[in-house]
Amino acid sequence: MSLPDYLHTPHGRRIAYHQSAGTGPGVVFLGGFNSDMGGTKATYLQDWAERTGRAYLRFDYSGHGDSSEKFEDGCIGHWAEDAACAISELTEGPQILVGSSMGGWISLLMTQRITARVAGLVTIAAAPDFTEDSMWDSFTDTQRAEVMEQGVTLLPSEYGDPYPITRRMIEDGRNQLVLRSPLPLPFPVRFLQGTDDADVDMSVALRLLDHATGPDMRLTLVKGADHRFSDPEELGLITAAIEEILTKIAP
Structure with a gap:
């Protein structure tokens, strides 16, 4: 495994990342709570991006993985700042955000804070609020x-x-709550959720689908899938969702 590169943010934090060059729109993976960019989904997507020639970015929030700071000193606001800085500084043009668990919440915050950079959204067991x-x-x-x-x-x-x-x-x-006020998602959105997820109940996905508004939004429930959502079929559903979005936003 290659060593990460580092981005120094205006907030004084050092964010570790791995990036693959390729065509746009790029794909950005946003990981979960106390997780890191070396997880199965993050590395699987890098392999997929390199095979398909797609630009790709994965990174660690501060207090996670190889980034600076202590986990207990962080909060959702800090990690959203890290994400916004990484996307703004390290990528060009529109991006498809892929948010896992807490990363689903962070990605929804990105749709409000760097709206012009978001071309599509895939969430996996999103855990807003x-x-x-x-x-x-x-x-x-x-x-x-x-x-x-x-x-x-x-x-x-x-x-x-x-x-x-x-x-x-x-x-x-x-x-940072996103389910208490309007949540417009004016681009293709695919929510993925396992029915056997013990960490994020299926009702959260249904609430998110009901609350958000947008012209092209779908929820896929996968019977028997747990919170990891990392077996080969489940990983294939993630890339299939990305590829479907790409067909809809391609010029």
């Missing part, structure tokens, strides 16, 4: 007290060490 609707709403009184009084609570994870959920993350998340 999860700090409020999934975390805070499900926290016990003890966990809420730890967040507010001690500044952090540790949330168990089946993927490894517990996640430190900070007061900053919860309070900042309330400034």
Whole structure:
């Protein structure tokens, strides 16, 4: 595996990335919460992009993977800043955003903040507003007290060490919500969701589909797929969604 390149942001953070040159519109992968750009979906898409000659970018948010900062010092707002900076500085022209889990939320924020750069959107188990609707709403009184009084609570994870959920993350998340106000998506959009996802319930995908507005929006439910969405058939659905969008936006 080659070493990453680095982008220094105006916010003083160092963002690690891998980029493949190719034709546009390019594809940008936005990863999940406490994940990194070395995951199965991110590297699969790079292989696909290199085979097809498509421009491609994957990167680590600050506090993730090879980027600078500590995870517990970050929040949705910081990671959205990282994404906007990476897309704006490292890519040219319109891009198709592919957002996985938290990356789905970040990609929706990008449609509002760098609207002119977004030509299409694919989400995989998108988790918009999860700090409020999934975390805070499900926290016990003890966990809420730890967040507010001690500044952090540790949330168990089946993927490894517990996640430190900070007061900053919860309070900042309330400034990034996308399901409480109009969410226009004026380009081709494909939402992918597994029915056996234990981390993002299928109801979230249905709520997102119902809430967002746009001329070309589809939700594909994959029976039996879990949150990883990384077996060969599921990975094929991701590239099929990208390719379908490309046929719709090609000049």
